[in-house]
Structures are given as C-alpha cells and as structure tokens.
Amino acid sequence: MENAAVDPIPVVALGNDGDGLAQTTAGRVFVPGTVPGDEILLTSQTDTHGTLERVVSPGSTRVTPPCSLFGTCGGCRLQHMARPAILEWKAGRVVETLRHAGFDTVPTPVTRQVSPHGRRRVDLAFRRAGKEIVLGLHRRRGAVVDMTECTLLAPALLALLAPLRAMLHSLPAVHAGGDIQINLLDSGPDLLIAMDGTPDTNDRRILAEFSKTHGIARISLHARPPETLAQAGPVFHHFDGVRIVPPPGAFLQPAREGEEAIRNAVVAGLPRKGLKAGIIELYAGCGTLSFALATHAKVHAYEGDRAALACLKQASGGTRVLPALRDLNRQPVMANELAKSAAVVLDPPHAGAGAQMAQIITGKPRCVIYVSCNPVALQRDLTPLAQAGYRLDNLTVIDQFLWSAEVEAVCVLTLPATRPRR
Incomplete structure (x- = not known):
C-alpha cells in the first residue's frame, strides 16, 4: 500500500x-x-x-558508496555503510548467534576485515545484448548488470573483463549467454564456462588464442566431468608452500587475506599438548587448511568431492596429510575415531555439518575447531555442543565478503576434563 x-x-x-x-x-x-x-x-x-x-x-555510519554501480549491480548490499561499522555489526551478529546456541560466556571476538580489490574468485553471468555481451552480476531478482567497475575484484580479474566480453561475443557456441566462474590461481586466471551451445573446433581455436594472449592458465567447459577447452601452461596453486593442481571450479576462499586469517585462527586454536594423537579434518577440500595443520601433527583429511580429493592426494606426498574419500553426510566419521583425536577441525559447506555433528557429540573429542560461513548453520550445529558441556574458548570473526551480509567465523571449543571419581 x-x-x-x-x-x-x-x-x-x-x-x-x-x-x-x-x-x-x-x-x-x-x-x-x-x-x-x-x-x-x-x-x-x-x-x-x-x-x-x-x-x-543520515545515520552516523552512512557513507558515499565507492562504486557507481552500487544499488544496480547485485554484488554488494552495504556500500552505503562505513566498513568499520559493518565489521562491528557482523561480529555482533556472530556473538548473538553463539549466545542463542547456549554459550553463556562468549569471548570478545578477534576481528579481521580484508581490503578492497582483493577478491580472487567470482561467478559471473553473460548475455548477448544486440551486438554486445553484457558480463556481470544479476541485480536483485533482475537482469545481468554489466560490470564496468568493481571495488571488490582483484585488479587482474577486473582487467580481464573487457577482453573476455570481446572473446565471448566471438564464440559461435554462445547463443543467448551462459555463466563463467573465474579463480585467480598462482598460475593465473582459471576459467570454467557454461554455454548454451556446443563448442566446436572454431570455438576451441578462439579460446586457445585468448588463453595464450591473456595468460589464462586453463579454460574448461562446465560439464560432468569438466572438459578442458584450452590450456596455455601448467595449472597450479600453493597452500602453505605445497603446490597443488586445483580441478576446474575448485573452491578457494574469496580473498587471500581471508584465507590467511582463517588458517591463523585455526592453527592458534590447536591444543598445545597431545597432538601426537593426530588431527581429524572434515571437509578438507583441496587442502586449504590441511598442510598448515600438518606442520603440527598428522592429519586425517576427509573430503567427499572426488576431484578435490584427487588434488589433495596428488599434493600430499611427503607431508603428514592422509587424505580419504568420505561423504560425511551419508557416511560420517564415527564417534570412536573422533574420540581418539587431539582435535577435530571442520569447515563445512553453507548448510552445515549435518549428520556428522551427532558423531562429534557422541565421540566428545577434547577440542573442536569449527569454521563457519553461515550463522544459521553455526547456531544449529553448535547448540548440541553447548548442551554437551563444551566451552567456547576463542572466537575470530572475519569479514572477507566485503559490503555483504555474509560473515566468516572460527570457533575454538574445548570439553573441560572431568575429575575421575575416587
């Protein structure tokens, strides 16, 4: 009305x-x-x-948005608010979530906020519009907005967008449009493209020339499994000095600063004694945390995605990382195995840890380090840990999704030792 x-x-x-x-x-x-x-x-x-x-x-935290596309592009929601105030709000939201989960004492969070122009992973849509290609993000419940500027993207990715538009326009396999995911690896940009047509020899030639000209490590077709369409050289990335070969579309933390903050908080939360019992890492991915953990103890690393696990296995030789394939929702690591570990580290997907949490609660490992990107799942998963007597020792809140409502948190929980009865 x-x-x-x-x-x-x-x-x-x-x-x-x-x-x-x-x-x-x-x-x-x-x-x-x-x-x-x-x-x-x-x-x-x-x-x-x-x-x-x-x-x-205006309120005291209102600022002029740094990007002229704000309010049109669907990528940012809070550019009209000062960044320190956004970080404070996100930290408060996580603290309130943990209180609702049942923790009477929530430590003052350590907070980290990444810098602008540091995002190295982006999912974009592209559409044909007359004689042009529109490449960018969807406005809220609307059409694709051409990304002519961005305060989030790393400069190398932003500079790639203009030639990428021209290349996509020339592809015969692009009829109406498609989607493209870009990861900025140590070897250069890695592209995973979904198109509404089938690429032929001419498409592959165009992609190969583009890859060579612009230093693109690899261009893959989004399929099952992904198909390499062009590759100008070796594809690689590093986690803690260990070289890996990520699969197309591999998960990376969106910003290197954010990844470092998460890793530092997880490693700092490890117990100082008893690490000979080893660490169990759940949802290990390609090894974002695995190799850092392995500098402190043997790591049993579980991952359900076959491509990510193959990457982790290939890189784990000569390290203390022991990868294993496991669908943790259908076949969780059991309580008796968890109970014997020095620490359980998990970085579950957005929906949370699901069935795996019941085994953690039953096994009662002394230390649980939970990395969260979703306060709703965080509250759901940690409520039974609070009920089981776990104490929240350390909390780190990381704003690596700048100007959005998304927030990352690292929670270090321990189960106080009980005195044996005489």
Whole structure:
C-alpha cells in the first residue's frame, strides 16, 4: 500500500540480510539501502518491506558508496555503510548467534576485515545484448548488470573483463549467454564456462588464442566431468608452500587475506599438548587448511568431492596429510575415531555439518575447531555442543565478503576434563 507518511521514520537496526529495519507506526519493516540512525521517508510499504524514497537525516555510519554501480549491480548490499561499522555489526551478529546456541560466556571476538580489490574468485553471468555481451552480476531478482567497475575484484580479474566480453561475443557456441566462474590461481586466471551451445573446433581455436594472449592458465567447459577447452601452461596453486593442481571450479576462499586469517585462527586454536594423537579434518577440500595443520601433527583429511580429493592426494606426498574419500553426510566419521583425536577441525559447506555433528557429540573429542560461513548453520550445529558441556574458548570473526551480509567465523571449543571419581 502507498505510505504517505509526513514524519521521518527511524531506522533502528540491520536485519540479517543487511537491510535496514525501520520502525513505522504499523510496525517494523525492512528497507534496503538504509543504516541504523537514518531518518527516512518511504514511497511504499507492505507488511514486511518498504521502498526508500529519500534519507531525511543520515545515520552516523552512512557513507558515499565507492562504486557507481552500487544499488544496480547485485554484488554488494552495504556500500552505503562505513566498513568499520559493518565489521562491528557482523561480529555482533556472530556473538548473538553463539549466545542463542547456549554459550553463556562468549569471548570478545578477534576481528579481521580484508581490503578492497582483493577478491580472487567470482561467478559471473553473460548475455548477448544486440551486438554486445553484457558480463556481470544479476541485480536483485533482475537482469545481468554489466560490470564496468568493481571495488571488490582483484585488479587482474577486473582487467580481464573487457577482453573476455570481446572473446565471448566471438564464440559461435554462445547463443543467448551462459555463466563463467573465474579463480585467480598462482598460475593465473582459471576459467570454467557454461554455454548454451556446443563448442566446436572454431570455438576451441578462439579460446586457445585468448588463453595464450591473456595468460589464462586453463579454460574448461562446465560439464560432468569438466572438459578442458584450452590450456596455455601448467595449472597450479600453493597452500602453505605445497603446490597443488586445483580441478576446474575448485573452491578457494574469496580473498587471500581471508584465507590467511582463517588458517591463523585455526592453527592458534590447536591444543598445545597431545597432538601426537593426530588431527581429524572434515571437509578438507583441496587442502586449504590441511598442510598448515600438518606442520603440527598428522592429519586425517576427509573430503567427499572426488576431484578435490584427487588434488589433495596428488599434493600430499611427503607431508603428514592422509587424505580419504568420505561423504560425511551419508557416511560420517564415527564417534570412536573422533574420540581418539587431539582435535577435530571442520569447515563445512553453507548448510552445515549435518549428520556428522551427532558423531562429534557422541565421540566428545577434547577440542573442536569449527569454521563457519553461515550463522544459521553455526547456531544449529553448535547448540548440541553447548548442551554437551563444551566451552567456547576463542572466537575470530572475519569479514572477507566485503559490503555483504555474509560473515566468516572460527570457533575454538574445548570439553573441560572431568575429575575421575575416587
């Protein structure tokens, strides 16, 4: 319904998705593009959402967005808010999540925030628009917005977008459009492309020339399994000095600074004694944490993705990493094995650890280090640990998804020793 409010409406908080929470006479509504402290007017309002007309009086944390595409491009939600305030909000959200999980004492979090222009992984869509290719992100529930600038992307990736548009336009296999994932590896950009046509010899020639000209390590077709369409040289990346060969579309933390902050927090959380019993690492991926952990103890690294595990196996020779294939939701590592470890380290997917948590609770390992990218899953997975008597010793909150509502957290939990009865 139309809202003809004359008096400005105060924005009192941020919702979990980063939209401002405004206090209207009819109740609270979510208003994108606002920050706490704003006094605003709305053009329209439903039961739960409002549309911003203008800001009458700005809140103290409101800033000018650094990117002219903000509000159109779907990549950022909070560029109108000062970065220190965003980090403070994210840290507060994680602390509140852990309190809801049942931890009476939540330590003051160590906080880290990555720098702009540091993102090395991006998923983009591309569409034919007349004689041009539009390449970028979808606006909220809308069309693709051409990414002509970006305050997130690493300069090497941003510089690649213009020649990439020209190359995609020349591909016969691109009819209406497709999607492309780019990882910036140590060997250079690694591309995984999905197209709405089937690439032929001419497409492969164009891709090979593009790969050679622009130093693209590899271009692969999104298929099962992925097919290499062009490769200009060896494909490689390093985790803690160990050289790996990532599969196409491999998972990387979005920023190198964020990866380092996570790794440092995990390693710092390891127990100082008893590491001879070894570490169990769940959801090991290609070894983001594995090789750092292996400098302290033997690591039993479990991963369910075959391509990631093959990468980890190939790189683990001569290290103390022992990789194993395991679908941890269908076949979790059992409680008796977990109980014998010095520490259990897990970095589960966005949905959380699922069935694996029941075995951790039953096994009661002395130390659990949980890396989370989703506060909802974090609360669900850690609630039974709080109920089982685990103590939250250390908390690190990392903002590596700049200007978004996403947040990373590293929680170090220990189970206090019980005195034996006489």
